[in-house]
Amino acid sequence: MSDDDLLPVSLRILRENVFRHAHHPAVRPRHLEAARAGTAGREIPFFPARVLLQDYTGVPAFVDLAAMRDVVAATGGDPQQVNPLVPVQVVVDHSLVVEEFGHPGARQRNVELEYRRNNERYRFLRWVQQAFRNTVVVPPGGGIVHQVNIEQLAEVVTTRDGVIFPDTVLGADSHTTMVNALGVLGWGVGGIEAESALLGEPVFLRLPPVIGVRLTGVLREGCTATDLVLTLTQLLRTRDTVGTFVEFHGPGLARLPVPDRATIANMSPEFGSTCAYFPIDDQTLNYLRLTGRTERHVRTVESYARHAGLWSAPDRRLAYAEDLVVDLGDVRPSVAGPSRPQDRVDLSRVRETLGTAREGDRLPHGAIAIAAITSCTNTANPGLMVAAGLLARNADRHGLRPRPWVKTTLAPGSPVVVDYLDRAGLTKHLDRLGFHLVGFGCTTCIGNSGPLADSVEPGGQPLTAVLSGNRNFEGRVNPHVSQSFLASPPLVVAYALAGTMDIDLTDEPLGVDPDGRPVHLRDLWPSADEVAGVVAESVRPQDYVAAASAARHGDAHWRRLPRSDGDRFAWDPDSRYVRRSPFADEARRPSTGPQDIVGARVLAVLGDTVTTDHITPSGQIPPDSPAGRYLRSHGVAVRDFNSYGSRRGNHEVAVRATFANPRLRNRLADRDGGWTRDLTSGEILPIHDAAERYAVAGVPLIVLAGTHYGTGSSRDWAAKGTRLLGVRAVLAGSFERIHRANLIGTGVLPLQFRPGDSVDALGLTGTETITIRGVDAITDEWWPQTVRVEADTQVFDVLVRLETAQEAAQYRHGGIIPYVLRRRWLGDSGRPA
Numbered sequence: 001m002s003d004d005d006l007l008p009v010s011l012r013i014l015r016e017n018v019f020r021h022a023h024h025p026a027v028r029p030r031h032l033e034a035a036r037a038g039t040a041g042r043e044i045p046f047f048p049a050r051v052l053l054q055d056y057t058g059v060p061a062f063v064d065l066a067a068m069r070d071v072v073a074a075t076g077g078d079p080q081q082v083n084p085l086v087p088v089q090v091v092v093d094h095s096l097v098v099e100e101f102g103h104p105g106a107r108q109r110n111v112e113l114e115y116r117r118n119n120e121r122y123r124f125l126r127w128v129q130q131a132f133r134n135t136v137v138v139p140p141g142g143g144i145v146h147q148v149n150i151e152q153l154a155e156v157v158t159t160r161d162g163v164i165f166p167d168t169v170l171g172a173d174s175h176t177t178m179v180n181a182l183g184v185l186g187w188g189v190g191g192i193e194a195e196s197a198l199l200g201e202p203v204f205l206r207l208p209p210v211i212g213v214r215l216t217g218v219l220r221e222g223c224t225a226t227d228l229v230l231t232l233t234q235l236l237r238t239r240d241t242v243g244t245f246v247e248f249h250g251p252g253l254a255r256l257p258v259p260d261r262a263t264i265a266n267m268s269p270e271f272g273s274t275c276a277y278f279p280i281d282d283q284t285l286n287y288l289r290l291t292g293r294t295e296r297h298v299r300t301v302e303s304y305a306r307h308a309g310l311w312s313a314p315d316r317r318l319a320y321a322e323d324l325v326v327d328l329g330d331v332r333p334s335v336a337g338p339s340r341p342q343d344r345v346d347l348s349r350v351r352e353t354l355g356t357a358r359e360g361d362r363l364p365h366g367a368i369a370i371a372a373i374t375s376c377t378n379t380a381n382p383g384l385m386v387a388a389g390l391l392a393r394n395a396d397r398h399g400l401r402p403r404p405w406v407k408t409t410l411a412p413g414s415p416v417v418v419d420y421l422d423r424a425g426l427t428k429h430l431d432r433l434g435f436h437l438v439g440f441g442c443t444t445c446i447g448n449s450g451p452l453a454d455s456v457e458p459g460g461q462p463l464t465a466v467l468s469g470n471r472n473f474e475g476r477v478n479p480h481v482s483q484s485f486l487a488s489p490p491l492v493v494a495y496a497l498a499g500t501m502d503i504d505l506t507d508e509p510l511g512v513d514p515d516g517r518p519v520h521l522r523d524l525w526p527s528a529d530e531v532a533g534v535v536a537e538s539v540r541p542q543d544y545v546a547a548a549s550a551a552r553h554g555d556a557h558w559r560r561l562p563r564s565d566g567d568r569f570a571w572d573p574d575s576r577y578v579r580r581s582p583f584a585d586e587a588r589r590p591s592t593g594p595q596d597i598v599g600a601r602v603l604a605v606l607g608d609t610v611t612t613d614h615i616t617p618s619g620q621i622p623p624d625s626p627a628g629r630y631l632r633s634h635g636v637a638v639r640d641f642n643s644y645g646s647r648r649g650n651h652e653v654a655v656r657a658t659f660a661n662p663r664l665r666n667r668l669a670d671r672d673g674g675w676t677r678d679l680t681s682g683e684i685l686p687i688h689d690a691a692e693r694y695a696v697a698g699v700p701l702i703v704l705a706g707t708h709y710g711t712g713s714s715r716d717w718a719a720k721g722t723r724l725l726g727v728r729a730v731l732a733g734s735f736e737r738i739h740r741a742n743l744i745g746t747g748v749l750p751l752q753f754r755p756g757d758s759v760d761a762l763g764l765t766g767t768e769t770i771t772i773r774g775v776d777a778i779t780d781e782w783w784p785q786t787v788r789v790e791a792d793t794q795v796f797d798v799l800v801r802l803e804t805a806q807e808a809a810q811y812r813h814g815g816i817i818p819y820v821l822r823r824r825w826l827g828d829s830g831r832p833a
Helices: 009-020 029-037 055-074 106-117 119-131 145-153 174-182 191-198 225-238 251-255 258-266 282-290 295-307 347-353 382-397 415-423 427-432 489-498 528-538 541-553 556-560 583-588 626-633 651-657 687-696 716-724 737-745 805-813 816-824
Strands: 043-046 050-054 088-091 135-138 157-160 163-166 168-171 185-188 203-206 210-216 245-249 275-277 322-327 334-336 344-346 368-373 407-410 464-467 483-486 597-605 675-677 684-686 701-704 727-732 749-753 770-773 785-791 794-800
Touching: 009 029, 009 043, 009 163, 009 185, 009 245, 009 275, 029 043, 050 055, 050 145, 050 191, 055 088, 055 119, 055 191, 055 583, 055 716, 055 816, 088 145, 106 119, 106 556, 119 135, 145 168, 145 174, 145 258, 145 541, 157 295, 163 295, 168 174, 168 191, 174 185, 174 258, 174 275, 174 282, 185 275, 191 203, 191 716, 191 737, 191 816, 203 805, 210 225, 210 251, 225 258, 225 322, 225 334, 225 344, 225 382, 251 282, 258 275, 258 282, 258 382, 282 295, 282 541, 334 347, 344 347, 368 489, 382 415, 382 427, 382 489, 382 528, 415 427, 415 528, 415 541, 464 489, 583 816, 597 687, 597 727, 626 651, 651 716, 675 687, 684 687, 716 727, 716 737, 737 749, 737 805, 805 816
Parallel strands: 050 088, 050 168, 088 135, 168 185, 210 245, 210 322, 245 275, 368 407, 368 464, 464 483, 597 701, 701 727, 727 749
Antiparallel strands: 043 203, 157 163, 334 344, 334 483, 597 770, 675 684, 749 794, 770 785, 785 794
């Protein structure tokens, strides 16, 4: 058996990608050799077949491209040169807020509010639709981006210009990995890195170690794909899979359908891995048929995969860096919480995570304020959604209802979900339990949970949420909810009935029926055979075909929006949603290269596992926050604030949102939230206000942090906002992959403490004046490199976390946008080349 036969399948796709682009000027002989050998750590370029965006990232990305067109036009060039060179798909799914719930008209009212609040953004996207080539916009209501991707957009195998090759994708959302379930290699990057890719630039990466996960056995009765993914998340986080590919194989795959695989692959960022890949096999073909792909295309996928060596071989042992064995029979019913996806808890032990009850609380200890069936992680799985519907049916027949303080919502990732729940007769039971449809979009999982039930008083006792999502970081789901738990859709229904997380669902009753008899979870839980039977009878290919057709055209609200013509966008100076990006203007100035950072002050001293949610929240905008004050000063009523995420097309809002999470803990301030100490005066100020003072004084800023800095969503504004605050470098114990790349893409230098060093080990307080020397000498010739930090009397070396020649080049130019503009249309002088 040759070495090629032992290469993991995911690396074979990367190898094909490099060889197919061997003619590209960026591809060097060393890249071809690295791809052939597949040796971890060697650099290769990657050319994705397409780029996938959602509206939170798509609007800022195309705001940048529109600004790039302005710069090219201002320097005498043709603005239409700035155009996507690879296909781009934008799915508008992140702007739905659950304002209305618990009644049949909730969805229609939420959609009306969505269009009223987001009119400016949606008109901009209508312009994008006609102004840019190679661009498809899926309007609101079509579903969640990752579910739309696997159900409609992903081809698995692509034919273009007479050449057949694997479908690959980069998405400006970390959960792009969900498409790995279909055998499509792709992962999430920051929006600015996605911009570079859609402009035809290769993404350089170092070949990752591939960790194999060999699945054996079968899930036991009562366990779901959600329980499996929470188990895998807990296991793989302990293995430190950051920067790796995870590839699944083994005999257990034969009994794991694509929707279950998608539940797992979706949460790859929660493992920490770059992707979670499932090779193509019969289950892939079954899913393509189920979702309405043509039989001709299905045969093409099978033939190509078999001939190209991409077909799954469960019994073949490939050359994995490590090969873990997971017996599906060992998985137990679980939830994860109260604040990290990897903190899996057996159902019987959930109450142990809640802490102690307080005297005088009006609601029960662990009271659930939100129970949401939401997120592509689980709503793309018909088995899980049918199980939720069957459990709701059984609870309805026992006369059970959720507790009055629980906000119950149903936000599927595709209209197809409603089709098969209706056909199975389950929608009416979910409605009777308050799980009325609130819309098709990414809602509670990203903080668009809306107001709590009227009976709940915000600011009182600690409240919890339970959701079928993928993230439960502090302050993410709702600012009034202190603890959140991830659970399968049927468990979300069960916990809504109980009204509290302070319960052992394996033993204690959820409630009592009209005759006073206790009703337990085991009395309501549907069998695996019943779930499978309902799925087989109710889920039809024609529903997926119809949903795809409807998604291409949009609803009546979308079709009524006015369309702007022209190749340049007419910026509205009064818009508080869409404003011209400042990042492209850097390219008009001569390139001077990076300089040493002299006399910097520390803006924030942060701990371990600071997430991109901490750095830039996506939920509600508090009226007294810097962003809230900005909006009020421009006449925006508080009821029309919308969310932080929806206003990322306006950098003035986004920069004021940076480090504004109320759960952020900055050691320089004596309170939680987006506060810091102005080290020149000693005052405690909002971080944005302090940064403005430093900018006026010409003082550069840095951030000190612990390990795993920037975990969570691939949120480009976490880096863009950092740059606009005047931060020149972030010095951390370690970085999450996507955020590190985003920092580089905005011209912020990521630096890492050497092993054994840290803020505490070095005795740093954050009050020091800091100079970083050797920045001007950073080269792309060798790695790793170090620079010297002078912090008052302390002097120590730190690692430069630029890992490829392209990253070094981007940093030298001040970020990806000026780098691309200068390379393609302007010279280093800032004038046409």
